[in-house]
Amino acid sequence: MAGLNAKAAPKGNGGNRVEQAPMEAGGYPIRVAQVIDLGMQEQRPWQGQEKPPAHEIMLTYEFTDEFMKDENGEDVEDKPRWLSENFPLRHIDQDKAKSTQRYKALDPKMDHDGDFGSLLGAPATAMVITKPVKSGPNAGKERNYVDSLVPMRARDAARVEELQNEGKIFTLEDPDLEIFHSLPEWLQDKIKGNLEYNGSPLQALLEGGEAPDPEPEVPEAEGEDDENNDDETPW
Numbered sequence: 001m002a003g004l005n006a007k008a009a010p011k012g013n014g015g016n017r018v019e020q021a022p023m024e025a026g027g028y029p030i031r032v033a034q035v036i037d038l039g040m041q042e043q044r045p046w047q048g049q050e051k052p053p054a055h056e057i058m059l060t061y062e063f064t065d066e067f068m069k070d071e072n073g074e075d076v077e078d079k080p081r082w083l084s085e086n087f088p089l090r091h092i093d094q095d096k097a098k099s100t101q102r103y104k105a106l107d108p109k110m111d112h113d114g115d116f117g118s119l120l121g122a123p124a125t126a127m128v129i130t131k132p133v134k135s136g137p138n139a140g141k142e143r144n145y146v147d148s149l150v151p152m153r154a155r156d157a158a159r160v161e162e163l164q165n166e167g168k169i170f171t172l173e174d175p176d177l178e179i180f181h182s183l184p185e186w187l188q189d190k191i192k193g194n195l196e197y198n199g200s201p202l203q204a205l206l207e208g209g210e211a212p213d214p215e216p217e218v219p220e221a222e223g224e225d226d227e228n229n230d231d232e233t234p235w
Contacts, residue, residue: 018071022130022144029160030126032119034060037171039194054088064161085146105149120167123157125150175202
């Protein structure tokens with residue numbers, strides 16, 4: 001029966017996917033399309049030294065004038081290009097931290113007081129570079145990466161196209177299961193793999209229980225030293 005023949009089955013979501021060439025290196029107008037809380041994640045060693053776990057977030061940028069290509073190399077204008085990056089969330093006072101640099105590019109006047117969750121749709125100029133993947137199944141292939149974000153002038157930001165895709169914010173303090181299940185499986189697995197997943201509101205919701213009320217934040221003592229302050233380490 002053809003309906004049960006494995007050779008006749010679709011090859012998955014990527015079966016007809018057109019391989020996309022990397023974008024040319026340079027500056028591109030973007031808006032923030034996703035802000036995803038990844039929780040406490042293990043960190044890769046740096047120069048042979050182990051690094052402590054860190055709370056990470058993922059930002060996804062929607063390019064407003066770059067689009068996916070079809071099989072004929074033509075723009076698919078309802079499918080703008082996206083590019084994501086993960087990084088540790090550091091205190092806004094750590095000027096050299098990637099999270100601080102990204103935040104201040106997206107909110108240069110600090111209108112949202114350091115809250116990444118308020119930056120959905122925020123515009124900026126993404127400086128994109130191209131370099132080969134170092135490891136894994138795609139090792140050696142050229143890929144795009146965000147090297148930096150640059151704030152936009154108000155008059156330029158006013159002319160940038162709005163988001164074409166629905167923006168998403170996911171936080172582990174108050175998880176939304178509809179948003180969680182809309183994320184790709186590999187990203188769901190990364191979030192569930194965070195070091196504080198056990199006993200978390202997300203675990204309770206996924207296992208059919210009720211999410212516990214979040215504990216009140218305990219203010220950090222003024223002037224307390226941060227033993228893990230490694231803001232001079234490039235991310």
